[in-house]
Amino acid sequence: MSFIPENLKYTKEHEWVLFDEEMLTYTCGITDHAQEMLTDIVFVELPEKGLEVKKGERLAVVESVKAVSDVYAPLSGEVIEINHRLEDSPELLNSDPYGDGWICKLSVKNPSEADELLDATEYEAHIASGD
Amino acid sequence: MGKKTPLFDVHLSHKARMIDFVGWELPVMYSSIIEEHAAVRNAAGIFDVSHMGKIEVKGNGAYAFLEKLLPTRLSKLYPGKSMYSCLCNEEGGVIDDLFVYMKSHTDFFLVVNAEPRAKDIEWLHLWNTFGVMIADVSDDIAKIDLQGPRSRDIAQKAFRETSIEKLSRFSFIETEFEQFPILISQSGYTGEYGFEIYIHRAGAALLWEKLLQEGKPFGLLPCGLGARDILRLEAAYSLYGHELDEATTPIEAGIGWVVSSDKDYIGKNALEAQKQNGAFRETICFECADKGIAREKCDVFFEGEKIGHVTSAAYSPTFKKCIGMARIVRGVVEIGSNITIAVREKVLRATVVPRPFLSYRG
Numbered sequence: 383m384s385f386i387p388e389n390l391k392y393t394k395e396h397e398w399v400l401f402d403e404e405m406l407t408y409t410c411g412i413t414d415h416a417q418e419m420l421t422d423i424v425f426v427e428l429p430e431k432g433l434e435v436k437k438g439e440r441l442a443v444v445e446s447v448k449a450v451s452d453v454y455a456p457l458s459g460e461v462i463e464i465n466h467r468l469e470d471s472p473e474l475l476n477s478d479p480y481g482d483g484w485i486c487k488l489s490v491k492n493p494s495e496a497d498e499l500l501d502a503t504e505y506e507a508h509i510a511s512g513d
Numbered sequence: 514m515g516k517k518t519p520l521f522d523v524h525l526s527h528k529a530r531m532i533d534f535v536g537w538e539l540p541v542m543y544s545s546i547i548e549e550h551a552a553v554r555n556a557a558g559i560f561d562v563s564h565m566g567k568i569e570v571k572g573n574g575a576y577a578f579l580e581k582l583l584p585t586r587l588s589k590l591y592p593g594k595s596m597y598s599c600l601c602n603e604e605g606g607v608i609d610d611l612f613v614y615m616k617s618h619t620d621f622f623l624v625v626n627a628e629p630r631a632k633d634i635e636w637l638h639l640w641n642t643f644g645v646m647i648a649d650v651s652d653d654i655a656k657i658d659l660q661g662p663r664s665r666d667i668a669q670k671a672f673r674e675t676s677i678e679k680l681s682r683f684s685f686i687e688t689e690f691e692q693f694p695i696l697i698s699q700s701g702y703t704g705e706y707g708f709e710i711y712i713h714r715a716g717a718a719l720l721w722e723k724l725l726q727e728g729k730p731f732g733l734l735p736c737g738l739g740a741r742d743i744l745r746l747e748a749a750y751s752l753y754g755h756e757l758d759e760a761t762t763p764i765e766a767g768i769g770w771v772v773s774s775d776k777d778y779i780g781k782n783a784l785e786a787q788k789q790n791g792a793f794r795e796t797i798c799f800e801c802a803d804k805g806i807a808r809e810k811c812d813v814f815f816e817g818e819k820i821g822h823v824t825s826a827a828y829s830p831t832f833k834k835c836i837g838m839a840r841i842v843r844g845v846v847e848i849g850s851n852i853t854i855a856v857r858e859k860v861l862r863a864t865v866v867p868r869p870f871l872s873y874r875g
Contacts, residue, residue, distance in 0.1 A: 421739070422547040424828040425804050445806050447546045447828050448739060450857070 384415040384509070387480055391456075391496065392505035398480060399456045405493055410456055411484045412444065412475060415509050420446040423475045426468040429486060433461045437495050442485050444475065457495040459488035514538070518563035519655045519714035523721055527735060535628040537564040540737035549740035550830050553703055556732030557661030559724050560741055563717065566630030566651045568623040574643030575619050581640060583613070584763065584784055586773040590615040595683045595698055598771050600625075600636060605762040605783035609633050610753055612709075614685060614698065622696070622711075624656070626753045640779065655717035659724055660707030660744075662874070663731040668708055670727040671720075672697070677708075682875060691719050699875075702741065704748030706875030743827045746836065749798055749869030755809065755824045756796055756838055762787055765840065767796035767868060795843040796824065798870060799852060799863040801835035807854045807861055813839045814853045820845050823854060829870065835861070836870050 386392075391399040396416035400409045417423065427443035435441055435455040442453040464486045468474060474483040490496075500508060515538040524531065529540035540561065542549060552558045570578065580587050585598040594615055600608040609629040614622040625633045630651060637647050659668060668677050674688055677697060685698035693716030701707040712720050725735065742752070749767075751757050756766045762780075763771045764787045772784045801807060807826040812819050826837025839854075846852060850865045 421542060422545050424547075425806065427805070445828070447743065448541070450806065450808070 384413065384418055385480075386414070386502045386506050386509075388502045390480065391499035391501060392508075393454070393456045393499060394508055395454050397453060397456050399496075399499055401490070401496070405490055405496070407462065407487055407489050408457060408459070409484050409487045410441075410453075411479055412453060413505070414479050416451075417476045417479045417483075420444060420449060420451055422447045423472045426472045426475065426485070428464050428466070428468060429461045431461055431464055435459065435461070435488070437492075444472075453485060455488070456499060457488070458491040460491070461486050461488050463487035516564070518561055519717040520561045520563060520657075520721055523718050524561065529735070529737060532738070534564070534738055537627060539564060540735070542737040542739045543735050546737070546739035546743065547830050549734050549736040550743050552732060552734035553661045553705055553736060553740065553744055554831065555662070556734075557659060557663040557667055557707070557728055558703075558734050558736035558740065559721065559728065560658040560660070560736050560738075561655075561717075561721070562658055562741075563655040563714075564627040565656050566623075566625040566627055566633065566649070567654050567656070567711070568625065568630075568634060568637070569648040569650055570621040570623060570637070570645055571619060571648075572643070572645035573619055575621055575645045578641065578643035578645045579613065579621060580774065580776045581643070581778055582637070584772045584774050584778050584780060585613075586775070587613075592617050593684055593686065595685055595700065599757070599763050599768075600633060601763070601778075601780035601784065602759060603780055603783065605764070605780040605787060606759040607753070607757040607761060607763060607766065608636055608759060610751060610757055612700070614696070616687070624709075629753065653714055654711050655714050655720075657710045657712070657717065657720060657724065658701055658703075658707065659710060659728075660701045660703040661705050661733070663728070663733065664705070664707040667724060667728045667731055667733060668697070671723050690723075691716060693719075695720070702748075702750055703744035704750070704869070704871050704873055705744075742825075743829065746825050746827050746838070747829055747831055747869070747871040748873065749838065749871075752825060756840070761794070761840065762792060764788060765792045765794045765796060765843075767838075792843055794821065794840055796838055796840050797846065798838055798866050798868045799836070799854075800829075800832065800866050800870070801837075801854070802862040802864060805856060805859060805861050806835045807837050807856050807863070812855045813841055814855065815841075815846055815850065818845075820852075831871060835863075837863075
């Protein structure tokens with residue numbers, strides 16, 4: 383069973399979201415379940431700082447030994463910080479997906495989009511349903 | 514549900530992640546493909562490859578029959594020796610690649626790929642004007658590969674058979690394990706020293722657990738098909754359906770050395786002509802300069818022209834970059850040429866490098 387922290391929000395596409403207190407920015411990455419499914423991750427294509435994305439648009443590309451997978455923006459916003467450590471240590475996505483393996487930080491453009499995110503219980507049910 | 518090997522329940526109890534591979538349920542990995550790869554390169558690993566097809570060819574005409582079927586000189590075999598070869602059609606295309614084990618002049622054991630197995634057996638029957646007995650024993654016999662530099666130590670402990678350590682490459686012995694007859698061959702598909710072991714299906718789980726137990730102090734891990742594919746690619750061994758198919762000759766696939774027979778074998782005219790005049794296509798090895806992984810079937814370009822496609826590619830933990838093989842128009846590139854590979858909407862830069870990436874280390 384994969385690890386699903388209670389304090390995070392989730393997408394059906396297996397990204398996690400952590401809001402700051404004011405909900406002005408959010409940090410995101412891929413879930414423990416996602417990294418388990420992908421197996422050993424060997425490359426990450428990170429977005430450029432300043433990139434503006436709409437919710438659901440491609441934010442990053444993660445390549446594992448077995449497959450390539452897109453990471454989608456959980457909410458619309460602008461990329462304000464990138465985890466450059468992933469460039470040389472993509473394995474952080476496997477070893478610490480909710481911590482050192484964070485992918486990037488974005489500004490929150492439309493807070494109402496957060497309503498569509500799943501909480502930990504809903505995400506767990508989503509995984510159990512097999513998607 | 515796919516077909517199951519005799520080790521299916523063992524894999525589940527060891528928490529293997531299973532996938533469908535040409536209709537078989539096989540482990541793709543246990544813990545991590547990267548860790549399993551490292552175990553085989555530095556210590557040892559075991560693989561369940563019981564899905565492979567196994568065929569007995571017996572009778573007074575067996576030798577002449579195989580001379581008719583194989584482009585490889587059969588006279589290099591003697592009892593207790595095996596060789597790699599291909600079954601070719603009249604055009605020289607590869608119906609399947611296989612290993613031929615010679616037990617005696619009238620008794621051979623063929624190991625073929627799982628997917629083309631039924632087609633192979635049909636092909637054998639089609640050309641059997643030699644009165645040989647052809648028996649598909651695939652489901653009766655399990656196959657476990659023990660690979661890696663510590664394989665010798667582990668085999669010694671597991672089998673208590675002194676002759677194993679003396680086996681030269683591609684040599685085999687027949688002996689017993691817990692009263693089950695086994696065939697142990699010093700060979701493999703990883704580029705490392707090791708053994709391919711054949712045992713009756715009823716003894717497979719016993720053997721697997723024994724190898725795990727004896728191998729543990731040496732760092733042995735059970736390995737899945739994911740690690741196996743990367744290991745064989747680093748050694749630039751061909752995989753049927755990728756580098757080899759019925760529209761590709763051994764010469765185009767870069768294994769022209771298997772075409773060595775002076776007998777009247779099937780496909781001889783086509784293959785000899787290609788050897789003389791050159792084939793239209795060739796198979797090259799490349800490594801990527803850019804981050805990213807080329808995947809099978811991606812188009813390959815040289816100076817703006819499409820010249821072929823990728824047959825296999827993967828991230829190599831040994832070289833820390835993407836490596837691969839591609840079938841392209843012959844004579845366009847040379848070692849050191851810069852090519853590009855179209856991967857999704859990106860273009861990866863790559864360089865043509867000598868084959869293999871990693872030389873046999875046994």
